[in-house]
Amino acid sequence: MPPPAQITRIKAPRRTEIRRENERLILNAAERVFAEAGFGGATMQLIADLAGLPKANLHYYFPTKEALYRRVVQDIFEIWLDAASSFDGAEDPATGIGGYIDAKMEISRRHPHGSKVWASEVMQGAPVIQDYLETTLKDWTDGRIRAIQTWIDAGKMAPIDPRHLLYMLWATTQHYADFGHQIETLNHGKPLTDQQxxxxxxxxxxxILRGIGAA
Incomplete structure (x- = not known):
C-alpha cells in the first residue's frame, strides 16, 4: 500500500478532473439557458437540471447567478480575443483581417449560444456587463483600431474609419450565430454543411477585403 503522501498525489489529479468536468457541464448549460431565457428568465435550477447536476454544485462553483453569467460572457469574449490574435504581427490586412474573419465565423459555428448571450445583453443596455464594455472591450477595440490604422498609413488598404470596419466585421461574422435559425430556415431547414x-x-x-482595397 502506498504511503499517505503518494495517495494524495494520486487523488489530487482526479479531483481536478472532476472539477473541470463539472465546470464544463455548468458553463455549457448556462450558455444555452442564458441564450434562450436571458439573464432575467434564467434560474440556477434550470441550469442545474440541464447540466445534470444538483443545484448545490452550481452554488459551489458560482455563488450567484450573476457570477455565472459574467463567467459565460467573459468566456465568449476571451474566445473572441484569441480570434483577434491574427492581427498581431500580420504584415497586411489580407492576412490579419482575413484570419480574423475565418476565426470569428468558426466561433459563430461552434459557440452560437455564447454569441447570443452577448448580443442579448448588449441589446438590453448591458445591465450586467457595462463595466466590462467600458474597460476590457474598449481597450481591445482601441488596440485593433491602431493595427488597422497602421495598414492604412502604409497604403495597404483604403483610408476608411477602422472603428466602423470593426463594427461591420462583428455584425457580419456574428450574424451566423445570432441569426442561425434564420439561416437554417433559408437553407431548406438544415444547418450549413462543412462546405457551405x-x-x-x-x-x-x-x-470585405475587396471593399477595403486589401484583396
Missing amino acids: WRDAKASVKSI
Missing part, C-alpha cells in the same frame, strides 16, 4: 461554411467564409472575406 467554407464557402461562406470565402465569400465574406472576398467581399
Whole structure:
C-alpha cells in the first residue's frame, strides 16, 4: 500500500478532473439557458437540471447567478480575443483581417449560444456587463483600431474609419450565430454543411477585403 503522501498525489489529479468536468457541464448549460431565457428568465435550477447536476454544485462553483453569467460572457469574449490574435504581427490586412474573419465565423459555428448571450445583453443596455464594455472591450477595440490604422498609413488598404470596419466585421461574422435559425430556415431547414461554411467564409472575406482595397 502506498504511503499517505503518494495517495494524495494520486487523488489530487482526479479531483481536478472532476472539477473541470463539472465546470464544463455548468458553463455549457448556462450558455444555452442564458441564450434562450436571458439573464432575467434564467434560474440556477434550470441550469442545474440541464447540466445534470444538483443545484448545490452550481452554488459551489458560482455563488450567484450573476457570477455565472459574467463567467459565460467573459468566456465568449476571451474566445473572441484569441480570434483577434491574427492581427498581431500580420504584415497586411489580407492576412490579419482575413484570419480574423475565418476565426470569428468558426466561433459563430461552434459557440452560437455564447454569441447570443452577448448580443442579448448588449441589446438590453448591458445591465450586467457595462463595466466590462467600458474597460476590457474598449481597450481591445482601441488596440485593433491602431493595427488597422497602421495598414492604412502604409497604403495597404483604403483610408476608411477602422472603428466602423470593426463594427461591420462583428455584425457580419456574428450574424451566423445570432441569426442561425434564420439561416437554417433559408437553407431548406438544415444547418450549413462543412462546405457551405467554407464557402461562406470565402465569400465574406472576398467581399470585405475587396471593399477595403486589401484583396
